[in-house]
Amino acid sequence: MCTTCGCGDETNTRVSALDGATLDHPHEHPHKHPHDHDHEHHPETITLEQNLLAKNDLLAARNRGWLAGRGIQALNVMSSPGAGKTTLLVRTLTDLGAKLQAGVIEGDQETSLDADRIRAVGRPVIQINTGAGCHLDADMLQRGLDALDPQPGSTVFVENVGNLVCPALFDLGENAKVVIISVTEGDDKPQKYPHMFMAADLVIVNKSDLLPYVDFDVDDCLRQIRQINPRTDFLVLSATAGDGLAAWYDWLDGSTSRSDSLTESLSDAH
Numbered sequence: 001m002c003t004t005c006g007c008g009d010e011t012n013t014r015v016s017a018l019d020g021a022t023l024d025h026p027h028e029h030p031h032k033h034p035h036d037h038d039h040e041h042h043p044e045t046i047t048l049e050q051n052l053l054a055k056n057d058l059l060a061a062r063n064r065g066w067l068a069g070r071g072i073q074a075l076n077v078m079s080s081p082g083a084g085k086t087t088l089l090v091r092t093l094t095d096l097g098a099k100l101q102a103g104v105i106e107g108d109q110e111t112s113l114d115a116d117r118i119r120a121v122g123r124p125v126i127q128i129n130t131g132a133g134c135h136l137d138a139d140m141l142q143r144g145l146d147a148l149d150p151q152p153g154s155t156v157f158v159e160n161v162g163n164l165v166c167p168a169l170f171d172l173g174e175n176a177k178v179v180i181i182s183v184t185e186g187d188d189k190p191q192k193y194p195h196m197f198m199a200a201d202l203v204i205v206n207k208s209d210l211l212p213y214v215d216f217d218v219d220d221c222l223r224q225i226r227q228i229n230p231r232t233d234f235l236v237l238s239a240t241a242g243d244g245l246a247a248w249y250d251w252l253d254g255s256t257s258r259s260d261s262l263t264e265s266l267s268d269a270h
Contacts, residue, residue, distance in 0.1 A: 014129040015143045016112070056170055059138035063173025066145070070152040074141075076172050078196065079180035080189075081162035084206040086114040088180065088239040088248075089157055093123045096249065102155040105144040107136040109161060124148060135166040138173055155252070164193040176201040183207045183216040190224035197225055202233045202251060209241040 067074050079085050093102060103124040106115040110129055118125040126148045128140050141158060150156050158174060160167040168177075179200040181189050184207055190197045197203065203225055205218065222234055233251065237244030 013131060013133065013140060014127075015140070015147055016127045016129065017147055053169070056138045059142060060171040060173040063138055063142055063145070065173075066142075067156075067173065067175070070150075072150050072152065072154055072156060074156045074158060074172070074174040075176050075178050076136075076158045076160060076167075076174040077178045077180065078160045078164070078167045079162060079182075080164050080185060083162075083180045083182040083185065084239050085159050085162070085180055086117055088204070088206065088237075089159060090117050090121055091239045091242075091245065092157075092248070092252075093118065093121045095245070096252075100155055100252070101151060101153070102157060103148050103150050104157045104159060105136075105141065105148060106159050107140070107161045109133070114159065124150075130161055134161055134163055135170055136160050136172060137170045141172040141174075164189065164196045168193075168196040168199045178202045178204065180204045180206050181221075183210050183214050187216045187218075187221040187224075190221065190228055194228050197228045197232070200225075200229060200232045202235065204248065205234075205236045206239055208236050208243050209238040 063074075077085050077089070089104060093100070093104075096102075103126075104115070104118045105126050105128060106112070106118065107128045107130060108114060109131060112127045112129075115125045115127040126144045128136060128144050130136070130140070136158065144158075145156070148156065158172060164179075177199050179196055179202070181203070183205060205216075205221060211218070218236055225232060225234060235244060235247050235251065237248055239245070
């Protein structure tokens with residue numbers, strides 16, 4: 001159990017290929033905890049959280065080495081529900097096709113709805129259902145990579161469980177963290193969820209085609225993000241309308257400088 005967020009234990013996690021096969025994780029986790037004391041648990045909670053994150057970080061380091069040894073780029077894509085993670089991935093995989101050589105690991109508490117959308121564009125995808133869990137962790141990614149079996153030199157998109165809190169705390173061993181927010185959510189998200197934006201290597205503001213109809217200040221959002229994380233990159237785009245996608249594809253390819261992408265994206269937004 002994650003002591004930070006209180007999400008469920010990993011015995012509820014299912015890693016599945018879309019042919020119906022399921023890779024279960026049948027670890028036994030005995031917990032002997034006699035209640036012959038009072039219930040002031042603060043020291044124990046802190047220790048457990050530290051141990052949990054330390055174990056995760058060790059597994060993440062192994063994932064990072066495994067990916068690096070095969071020249072695989074893994075991107076951890078995070079957002080709140082409905083911000084457009086899957087829509088952006090579907091559009092990206094459709095537009096770039098075989099050029100990108102990408103597979104996807106999908107994280108959701110239940111269903112394979114998003115994974116089905118990825119499969120429909122002809123790219124390999126593995127579904128991870130976390131049950132009561134609200135984030136992916138390094139162990140889940142390792143099992144997902146085993147099932148996906150990505151080719152050397154390819155790209156793996158990891159679509160994390162939708163929320164702006166817990167996924168930021170867990171290193172998966174990825175190359176970069178991509179955070180997506182949408183203009184319909186409001187421009188105050190960096191202030192409300194600073195840990196997510198501190199962790200981000202790229203922040204994408206999605207649904208830019210709706211900017212004329214909502215109260216969202218792109219410049220103020222960027223200002224907030226820069227106060228929290230001066231090093232992160234920033235793009236504004238619409239995954240449905242296609243505005244700004246060239247800058248996203250350039251970011252993926254690394255063929256243009258980050259400053260060029262930022263200037264191009266902000267120009268499109270205004």
